[in-house]
Amino acid sequence: MLVNQLMQQGYQCFGPGVENGAIVLHELATPDAIPRGLQAVQSPGRYQLTQDPEQRYFAWANGPQAIKPLAFAPTESLWRVARDATGTLQFAAVLPAAPKRALIGVRACDLAALALQDAHFLSAGARDAHYAQRRDALFLVAVQCAAPAATCFCASTGDGPTPTTGYDIALAELTDGFVAEAGSARGQQVVDALRLSPALAQHIDDARKQGEVAATAQTRRLPGRKLRDALMSQLEHPRWDAVAARCLACGNCTAVCPTCFCHAEVDQPALSGESSAHVREWDSCFGESHGHLHGFNVRPDIRSRYRQWLTHKLAGWHDQFGRSGCTGCGRCIAWCPVGIDLTEEVAALTAREAMP
Amino acid sequence: MNDAPDALDVGPPHAATVVTRTQESPTIFTLRLRLDDPAAQAAYRFAPGQFNMLYLYGVGEVPISIMSDPEERDGIGHTIRAIGRVTQGLAALQPGDRIGLRGPFGRGWPLQEMGGCDVVLVTGGLGCAPVVSVIHYVLRRRERFGKLVIIQGVKHAEDLIWREQYDRWAKLPNTQVLVAASEGGALWPWHVGRVTDLFSLARFNPKRAVAMMCGPEGMMRSAADSLLAHRLPESNLYLSMERNMQCAVGRCGHCQFGSAFICRDGPVFNWGTVKTLLGHRGF
Numbered sequence: 281m282l283v284n285q286l287m288q289q290g291y292q293c294f295g296p297g298v299e300n301g302a303i304v305l306h307e308l309a310t311p312d313a314i315p316r317g318l319q320a321v322q323s324p325g326r327y328q329l330t331q332d333p334e335q336r337y338f339a340w341a342n343g344p345q346a347i348k349p350l351a352f353a354p355t356e357s358l359w360r361v362a363r364d365a366t367g368t369l370q371f372a373a374v375l376p377a378a379p380k381r382a383l384i385g386v387r388a389c390d391l392a393a394l395a396l397q398d399a400h401f402l403s404a405g406a407r408d409a410h411y412a413q414r415r416d417a418l419f420l421v422a423v424q425c426a427a428p429a430a431t432c433f434c435a436s437t438g439d440g441p442t443p444t445t446g447y448d449i450a451l452a453e454l455t456d457g458f459v460a461e462a463g464s465a466r467g468q469q470v471v472d473a474l475r476l477s478p479a480l481a482q483h484i485d486d487a488r489k490q491g492e493v494a495a496t497a498q499t500r501r502l503p504g505r506k507l508r509d510a511l512m513s514q515l516e517h518p519r520w521d522a523v524a525a526r527c528l529a530c531g532n533c534t535a536v537c538p539t540c541f542c543h544a545e546v547d548q549p550a551l552s553g554e555s556s557a558h559v560r561e562w563d564s565c566f567g568e569s570h571g572h573l574h575g576f577n578v579r580p581d582i583r584s585r586y587r588q589w590l591t592h593k594l595a596g597w598h599d600q601f602g603r604s605g606c607t608g609c610g611r612c613i614a615w616c617p618v619g620i621d622l623t624e625e626v627a628a629l630t631a632r633e634a635m636p
Numbered sequence: 637m638n639d640a641p642d643a644l645d646v647g648p649p650h651a652a653t654v655v656t657r658t659q660e661s662p663t664i665f666t667l668r669l670r671l672d673d674p675a676a677q678a679a680y681r682f683a684p685g686q687f688n689m690l691y692l693y694g695v696g697e698v699p700i701s702i703m704s705d706p707e708e709r710d711g712i713g714h715t716i717r718a719i720g721r722v723t724q725g726l727a728a729l730q731p732g733d734r735i736g737l738r739g740p741f742g743r744g745w746p747l748q749e750m751g752g753c754d755v756v757l758v759t760g761g762l763g764c765a766p767v768v769s770v771i772h773y774v775l776r777r778r779e780r781f782g783k784l785v786i787i788q789g790v791k792h793a794e795d796l797i798w799r800e801q802y803d804r805w806a807k808l809p810n811t812q813v814l815v816a817a818s819e820g821g822a823l824w825p826w827h828v829g830r831v832t833d834l835f836s837l838a839r840f841n842p843k844r845a846v847a848m849m850c851g852p853e854g855m856m857r858s859a860a861d862s863l864l865a866h867r868l869p870e871s872n873l874y875l876s877m878e879r880n881m882q883c884a885v886g887r888c889g890h891c892q893f894g895s896a897f898i899c900r901d902g903p904v905f906n907w908g909t910v911k912t913l914l915g916h917r918g919f
Contacts, residue, residue, distance in 0.1 A: 359648035361736065363693055369734045371648035401887065408646070408887060515916050542889030545882040549694035556694040558647065563888070570890055571918075572880050574719045584918025592892055599895030 282421065282449070282460075283384060284311035285473055291382035291419055294350065296340065302327055303343035305350070305383055314384065322429035322610070325619030332427070338385055338453045341429035342609050344536045346390045347383060351415045352397055352541065355561040358410065362555045374557070376410055382419040386447070388440030389432075389609040391422060393538030395446055399601050400541050410560075419466065422447035426490050428498050431610030433623060435494075436501035439607040442491035452487035459487045500613075500623045502606060503630065508595040510630040515587065519628045524583035526618050531564030533612035533620075534589065539597075539605045542570070565589050590625065646885050649691045649736030650676050654729050655711055660797035663718050664762065665727055668704070668711045669737060682706060684769035685744030685876060685904045689884050690714060690726065691736030698722040699881040699899065701766035702740060706773060712737070715765040715797070741884040742903050745770050745848055746874060753872075754782040754840035758859045760789045760831055760851025764798065766876050766903070767850050771805065782845075784811045785838050789831030789855065793821035812839060831855055835862040842868040848904075850876040853914060860907055873907035893919055 283293050294305045295314045303318055319332040319340050332339035357374040364370075401411035425434070425441035434440030443450045448467030452459045459479045462468035503510075534540040544563035549556040563570060565588045571579035579585045597605035606622070613621045651672040658666040669690075671677040682688075682702050689697045698720070704713030718727035729735065747770070755774055757767050774781050786805055790796045796815065806813035814837055820828035827834060831851075847863050849856045856875050863873055879891035879898050886900030894913045896902060913919050 358646070361648065361691075361693065363734075367732075367734050369651045369693060369736060371651060371736060373648050406885065541887070543882075543887075544890075545697065545888065547694055547696045553694075558691075558697075560883075560888070563890070565889070570880065573878060574717065574723070578879060579918050581918075587918060596892060596894060600892075600897075 281311075281474060282451075282470070283308060283314065283382075285470055286382040286384075286419065286421075287311055289380075289470070291380045293382045293384060295384040296338070298329065301329060303329070303340050304345050305347070305385065308384075319427065320429065322431045322614040323619075324431070324613050324621050325616055327614050334455065336426075336453055338423040338451075339427045341425060341427060341432055342387055342390065342611060344611060344615055346538065347386055347394050347418075347420075348390075348397065348538045350381060350383065351394065351418060352401065352411055352543075352562075353414065355559060356410060357557045357559050358545070359558045360555055361558070363553070373409075376413055378413040378417040380417050380419065382421060384421040385423045386420055386443075387423065387425050387434075387609075388443040389425075389434040389437075389607040390538050391420065391443055391446035392434075392437075392439035392607040393609070394420075396539045396597075396601055396603075396605060396607070397541060419470075420447045420449075422450040422463075424450070424452040424487060424491055424494075426453060426494050428494050429610060429614065430499065431613040432498050432608060433500040433502055433610060434608030435496075435498045436503075437604065437606055437608035441494040441498075442488075452490060454483060454486050454490070457483075459483050500610065500621070502594075502604075502608065502623050502626060507604065507626065507630065508598045511591055511595045511626070514629050515591070517629050519625065520583045520587050522628075523586050523620060523625055524581065526620055527566075527582050527586050528617060529566040529582045529585055530617060531566040532615045532617060533622075534564040534566060535562060536611035536615045537593075538609055538611070539593070539607065540564075544569070565592070590622070590629075594626065646883070647738055649689065649697075649738040652712075652735055652737040654731050654733045654735065656731055657729060660715060661795060664715060664795075664797050665718065666703070666713060666715045667726065667729065668713050669735070670711050671737065672734075678709065680712065682712075682740035683744035684747065684773050685766055686740035686742050687766070687884075687903065688712065688714065688737050688739030689741070689881075690716075690722075691738070692722050692725045693735065695725050696722050697736075697738075697882070698726075699741070699884060701876075701903075703765045703768050704772075705776075706769055707776065715762065715768075717762050739884065742899055743901065745876075745904050746846065746906075747773060750774075750846045751780050752782065752844070754785065754845035756785045756787070756838065756840055756845050756847040756863070756868075758787045758831060758847060758849045758851070758856075758863070760855040761791065761795060762797075763849075763851030763855075763876070764788050765850075767848060768798070768801075770848060775805075775808070778810075782810070783840050784808075785814070785840050786812065787814045787816075787831060787834050787838060789816045789818075789834075789851070791817070792819045793817040793824045812837075814838060830858070832858045832862045835859075835866060842866050846872045846874070848874045848876070853877075857914060860911070870908050871906065874904055875907060875910070876903045877905060877910065878903065 422443035815826035886897035891898035
């Protein structure tokens with residue numbers, strides 16, 4: 281019903297679906313295309329689809345991607361240049377077409393991550409036109425996370441499992457239906473158009489309790505704000521060597537991270553030689569080129585790359601964005617091919633801090 | 637520090653033409669560029685210490701500091717070492733060839749805060765390029781500053797560019813030029829050894845001096861130790877930093893350094909704000 285309404289309003293609707301063995305947000309062909317009973321078991325280095333016995337729509341915790349690629353495109357042209365026979369260059373900006381898109385089933389951790397991406401790409405006086413174009417076209421339907429994965433720790437970062445801000449409509453899925461709440465004027469307008477019956481106090485209370493249960497079910501946690509100084513005082517800790525011995529520097533963690541914003545700018549000349557596109561694409565601080573500088577590499581080893589990632593995410597972000605860059609989604613844990621667990625590394629790196 | 641640019645020039649670049657090309661050393665060359673749009677060229681302003689992104693058609697962009705005199709209106713100078721994919725291509729350009737330019741970016745040297753002070757410039761290798769516009773700036777306003785001490789170090793004697801300029805500056809009143817090469821050579825008139833060997837020869841009043849450094853980080857760390865040991869206040873010590881930069885507007889993430897994106901919040905920093913992290917390899 282909700283998807284139908286959004287489609288009628290001209291939104292291209294994205295919702296959960298299985299792609300390559302994982303649940304991601306993809307375009308819904310029809311209003312009833314959201315599957316029931318999808319679930320996935322996640323643990324360090326592991327992601328396995330299963331069935332939800334209750335056959336709910338949203339009993340899954342986040343798969344590898346959700347909002348990020350739809351606002352910050354994995355690859356896109358920033359500008360093009362044409363060269364004529366005389367060698368004269370003509371530059372022109374390229375802006376993406378950005379259809380109205382409604383994302384159904386986004387989670388609190390990803391809304392918090394989107395707010396961080398907004399802070400980075402839409403900072404005052406420096407709006408990124410490409411990001412803004414896509415971002416402004418997003419209509420966000422959040423769903424309370426009732427079944428967190430073993431890798432989730434949004435409760436400890438303060439970002440979930442119940443969405444509190446940043447959505448147009450928030451849903452809580454209960455055994456006998458949904459509780460919907462508008463979070464914006466346009467969200468309210470959609471809710472009004474649905475002519476829903478008012479939620480009973482019992483339903484609202486059930487939803488609240490469901491969120492509390494989901495929070496206490498989380499076993500992993502990340503310490504709070506003090507992490508910044510704790511990590512920055514451990515820059516030569518032997519644990520960096522230990523994690524570097526396991527880390528493959530594959531960049532999976534940065535690719536699935538909903539807040540990582542690093543991107544490379546590359547040129548793609550046309551075969552004709554008459555034009556070239558200047559393209560930005562997701563980059564990773566685990567890649568060899570990230571720290572490249574004329575003739576040498578600032579971060580030639582995996583130890584310094586893992587340390588770069590972790591200290592930027594959990595320390596540098598406090599200075600740059602006023603909070604940690606981790607929203608507890610746990611993707612970097614599940615999608616790490618060797619199962620490196622960020623919460624475990626942080627605990628080990630900071631455990632000795634109190635010691636003399 | 638100087639003001640950041642008014643608007644972020646995220647691209648597309650301005651078309652620009654190579655006006656002159658000067659070979660400075662076997663691998664170092666200077667391109668003087670002019671923006672093809674006369675109005676854009678006339679409006680172009682930069683502060684010493686800022687940089688531009690130079691675009692080589694079909695290959696990519698590189699951040700290059702601006703070495704020309706900020707008062708010059710009809711050209712923008714860049715001194716470049718041919719070392720990577722883009723810079724080796726730029727080295728092949730000839731007058732009349734077209735490239736792209738966007739900028740200026742970043743924050744430059746704290747010229748406003750230098751009034752009345754002795755100015756000490758410590759550079760290594762091609763680190764002289766982001767600082768030479770400071771020399772032009774000071775020489776144009778000589779009465780506003782105290783002593784000018786120019787200290788430049790190179791690995792090999794043949795790496796020293798702008799020899800005639802150093803000779804000329806050395807003859808100016810109230811100006812001291814100290815040059816060192818780790819490896820000298822035939823007819824090398826200056827010191828053989830390290831830049832930091834020269835500090836005992838430098839004559840300036842540390843209490844009323846501002847020092848600016850640009851060069852390899854190891855050199856800058858040693859130079860900072862020497863300058864601070866000479867009782868230069870830490871608040872008067874500045875350096876220009878370098879990291880991989882692809883967007884130049886604090887977005888692409890490559891130049892993140894502690895709380896800063898070097899392209900946007902630097903490249904010039906006060907020593908105190910970066911000294912801790914500079915002590916750790918890998919940031």
